Amino acid sequence: MSKIGRMPVVIKEGVKVSLQDGVVMVEGPRGSLSFSVPKEIEVKIQEDRIEVAQKGKMEDRKVRALFGLTRAMISNIITGVSSGFERRLELSGVGYRAQVQGSDLVISVGFSHPVKFVPLSGIKFEVVENNIIVSGIDKAVVGNTAAAIRAVKPPEPYKGKGIKYKDERIRRKVGKAAKAVGAK
Numbered sequence: 001m002s003k004i005g006r007m008p009v010v011i012k013e014g015v016k017v018s019l020q021d022g023v024v025m026v027e028g029p030r031g032s033l034s035f036s037v038p039k040e041i042e043v044k045i046q047e048d049r050i051e052v053a054q055k056g057k058m059e060d061r062k063v064r065a066l067f068g069l070t071r072a073m074i075s076n077i078i079t080g081v082s083s084g085f086e087r088r089l090e091l092s093g094v095g096y097r098a099q100v101q102g103s104d105l106v107i108s109v110g111f112s113h114p115v116k117f118v119p120l121s122g123i124k125f126e127v128v129e130n131n132i133i134v135s136g137i138d139k140a141v142v143g144n145t146a147a148a149i150r151a152v153k154p155p156e157p158y159k160g161k162g163i164k165y166k167d168e169r170i171r172r173k174v175g176k177a178a179k180a181v182g183a184k
Helices: 061-082 139-152 176-182
Strands: 016-020 023-028 031-036 041-045 049-054 085-092 097-101 104-108 115-117 124-128 131-136 162-165
Touching: 016 041, 023 061, 031 061, 041 061, 049 061, 061 139, 085 139, 097 124, 104 124, 104 139, 115 139, 131 139, 139 162
Parallel strands: none
Antiparallel strands: 016 023, 023 031, 041 049, 085 131, 085 162, 097 104, 104 115, 124 131
């Protein structure tokens, strides 16, 4: 049995949770989200917490995987509608810059043209001193948007130029000039 799946999900203050026809609907101060519960999983809503349980036999690998996943998804939805999620990206390189035009994000990273990102619904961009902040209520959408921005110019290992996550460490490589000096 999953250790994550057995933990109850605490319903935060100001969040309303309802279960209708196998769909968990959550409303909070930042918006509303829903999650379709797999038919092998049972969800019980109590006053201040949600408990997830398995139907059927517990030896089935698929059911065990869905058990932990369902609990994590419900927890992420509750966190999203109450406080939200954000990913921070950092631009490093000479002349690399980003700016927000309206709701769109425009990035200049050494290409012949600027790269423009139109946000999906619920996503907000913010730029502060060469840092791009992607925020929203859906954790998966925020993460995928940040990954798409990073994929425009991933950090290269020689000089470290590119777009990287704020907490990402780049493994640097030694260039040809440094190898040639040590080879004598």
